[in-house]
Amino acid sequence: MDSRAFRMDWPAGTRLFEVDTAEPLGFKASVLRQERAVARCERITVPVDLREDWPGALAAAGHDPAQPTVWIAEGLLIYLPEDAVQSLLERVGALSATGSRMGLTLGTRGVVERFRGDAAAGSAASMWVSEMPADPVGWLDGLGWET
Numbered sequence: 001m002d003s004r005a006f007r008m009d010w011p012a013g014t015r016l017f018e019v020d021t022a023e024p025l026g027f028k029a030s031v032l033r034q035e036r037a038v039a040r041c042e043r044i045t046v047p048v049d050l051r052e053d054w055p056g057a058l059a060a061a062g063h064d065p066a067q068p069t070v071w072i073a074e075g076l077l078i079y080l081p082e083d084a085v086q087s088l089l090e091r092v093g094a095l096s097a098t099g100s101r102m103g104l105t106l107g108t109r110g111v112v113e114r115f116r117g118d119a120a121a122g123s124a125a126s127m128w129v130s131e132m133p134a135d136p137v138g139w140l141d142g143l144g145w146e147t
């Protein structure tokens, strides 16, 4: 779990949407309360499954697709099936005004398999659902991003 909203200096007026399923967001909220953490920007949590209608939930939470957005999908895509990854990225593209940016982590199973003996890596490997596309640059170009 990242705490970017709490640990970084944000330009005035930044609105940060954290999209995740309800359970981890609830757990995170309890830890943040315990730590009396104070967000350093406007932070809005959006509990939704990214395989469902998350654009609707994001819009209802106040995201404005007419403004450029910075998207961060860090340590996320490997947990989604390939069709859900494709749909996620297509929907992100549709909600990205000119000037938007995106950061992704893309991984291959080989990365964790190298650490097969390690318990934590073994547990991560067991949750691994999809592989990154063979040609990530071509894939992102096809989705309208300049890599």
Ligand SMILES: C[S@@+](CC[C@H](N)C(=O)[O-])C[C@H]1O[C@@H](n2cnc3c(N)ncnc32)[C@H](O)[C@@H]1O
Pocket: 001, 002, 003, 019, 020, 021, 024, 048, 049, 050, 051, 073, 074, 075, 076, 079, 080
């Ligand atoms: C390794 S963590 C990455 C956390 C993230 N980088 C952050 O800064 O908080 C993977 C996250 O993906 C979320 N996730 C996995 N599948 C999801 C789905 N179908 N819909 C929404 N979130 C999902 C998990 O709940 C978890 O919080």
